[in-house]
Amino acid sequence: MPASFSSRVVGLAALLVAALSILPLFIIVPGAFSAGFEEAMAYLFRPRIGRLLSHTGQLMLVTVPATIVIGTLAAWLVERTNLPGAGIWRTLLLAPLAVPAFVSAYAWISLAPGLTGFGGAALVTTLAYYPFVYLPVAALLRTLDPGDEEAARSLGLSPAAAVVRTVLPRLRPAISGGALLVALHLLAEYGVLEMMQFQTFTTAIMQQYAVGFSDTAGSLLASVLLLLCLLALVLEMLARGRRRVARIGSGAQARPIRARLGHWTVPSMLFLAVVVALSLAVPIATVGGWLLRGEGLADSPDLLRVTASTIGLALLGALAATVAAFPAAWLLDRHPRGLTVLLERVTYLGSALPGVAVGLAFVTLAVRWAQPLYQTVGLLVIAYAVLFMPRAMVSLRAGLAAAPPELTEASRSLGQGGVATLTRVLLPLISPSVLTGLVLVALAVGTELTATLLLAPTGTDTLALAFWRHASELDYGAAAPYAAMMIALSVPLTLLLRRQILEER
């Protein structure tokens, strides 16, 4: 079919967006070697870099396995056993997503100031990140056809053996996808590790930047960080295996087998209770405690103003990410070809780039080639779009899948032109998903710290920035209202995600 004019325009737009998504790479990597290769090597092969690498490695080796065990076990207990109160556990286990990791770190450190270093960093990141594994595994367990498990049982396997040999292998893509998210977040984490005084590449880049903007040193560190991200992506592809996720949805779903816990019921509930207490109750109780002490509210008369500007930025970022994701999502849905798939993959790369790398790249871009853009809201919003486009992309694709070409063609053959088809068929069908995408991006922007620190114009304040300012001055009372507001604003995220899993019966 010859490509029409409009699909060429959409294709060009998708190409531009993809170029923007990988722009940070093309700024940072050449920047790292701008002072010459020898210079770069001399900078890199130093004990300090070795220490950063070893810190990163330690954190990966503890947090990633810990989140896999906690997330998978919790998902299995809730979705596939006769555990009492599964509905409540489902919500409670997702709820930590509403607490930004750096707020959780602040809670722990204000409770136990001695918790700095590796132990604290591993504890807080594990508690904050296990939902990344829990969420996809629980969603998959809900939809996984129990046919295989039943077949294994009828072939003489015990319940436990049936789970290990039929269910676990099929969970591999969900587990490895979740683990990848954990790894990428660990590499990108700034707030938690800075608070725990545990140095990794991200914290080092931020300190480098604070000392004085230096293209080369920062870019070199960021290049190593990008290399590690790439390594994580490749490892995940290998771990995922060849087969994709089992076909989900469509057709009558058989009821899953629920294992009987028996005398394991109490230990299982105890395990989940401890996870929820440490990941949810501790931060919320601590923030609540500081609020009740009343030191905070009087100290933060600008809370409402900061909240308003945060919401404004969040909406702008969400809009930008959704608009930017649209061309590739559309092409992928209507003309799924090799090149289109590549364009979509490229936009996913943005989410693998740490906020610090994207922030640094855009600062460099502005300082060196586009001075008028430096310290503008526009540049910040573009950075948000690059960072969070995948969230919008996933939702948009779900929406477009709900509006297949058959329906738009039906509308055309009923005499409706392009505009009427858009307003009467396409928009009503995709708007719920578009809204979901907007909310997901807005929530991410609302608690983004690293790129915001680097790019926010002077005078622009967000909840995360204000919180960070007070928390790093150890003024925990003054930080509390901003933390509470971030948690409150993130509650819709939990509800939205819970509804999404529940809908996918």
Next chain:
Amino acid sequence: MSEVRLRGVTAGYGKETILKGIDLTVPAGSITAVLGMSGSGKTTLLKIIAGFLRPTSGTVEIGGRMVAGPRTWVPPERRGVGYVRQEGALFPHLSVEANITFGLPWPRRRHHDRVLRLLDLVGLPAEVAGRRPDQLSGGQQQRVALARALAPRPQLVLLDEPFSSLDAGLRSTTRKAIARALRAAGATAILVTHDQGEALSFADEVAIMGAGEFRQVDRPPTLYREPVDAEVATFLGDAILLPGTCRDELVDCALGSLPVSGPTAAGEVDVMIRPEQVLLTPVGEGQFDATVIAQEYFGHDSLVELDVAGVDAPRGLRARVVGTRVLDPGDRVGITVLGPVRTYVRGRLRTG
């Protein structure tokens, strides 16, 4: 309702050619079925007529107006062509009533009695008007899709395998309801299907499609009795093929000298006999004696697999008998071949 005329329509995707010069005329108010295997280009043909695909050459006329040609292109929304798809493609966010009135100009979307008339036409009760598509059964969805397509009084209705997703019982009742509705509306319609029985029972004319070309276009009885070649014959239904030799108006084969209908080729031919033409008689009373090998039982009728000494039919020798007749393997019967048979030049086809 209007006549549809296709002349030399060629189309494809990229370098792949799907349609290779299609000619088709559907008279106003009649139903034509396009019957073909999957991948033969049936849906592509409908997309060309509906306006979702441009032909690379050839012309399409609807009601005397050219809608696609070398320098003409009328977009789908201005063709007045209703399109009913395999899955119905009802708008999931709209009620049945809003689906049906979707294609009407805005002021007329409130005419509730028009909705009721259309629902009645497709054989649905008035109370479904307020329902959502997902509250309807598959057959009901297809009927609503037809009502929606008929609402703007299209010049032509296209039906793309509309019954194939329904189960057998629902399929035949839905088919009857839709055929009745199309006739009542006096609609010109083109039905695309891979189901022989559906094409033969539904349409005034059937076009057999194979690899982007029409092999034969005829009225159903003509098509079944006088297929142009052995391939079309076996595609349309069960056929016995025997080698034979033509001589004047007769053909000599293992089942005797039989009268030939249609064109005869001199010399070596394939003889095509329908199982309906093989009459079972008591032993000794037919032209030949045969032994029953097996009976394939369908309820209303059955196919009896036979063995006749000295007869080697590559596709087997079968007789169709009414369902009340039950035979056991090994039973001895007599057979007589009734009526004229068709002959085809040898070697064009061995298997079907």
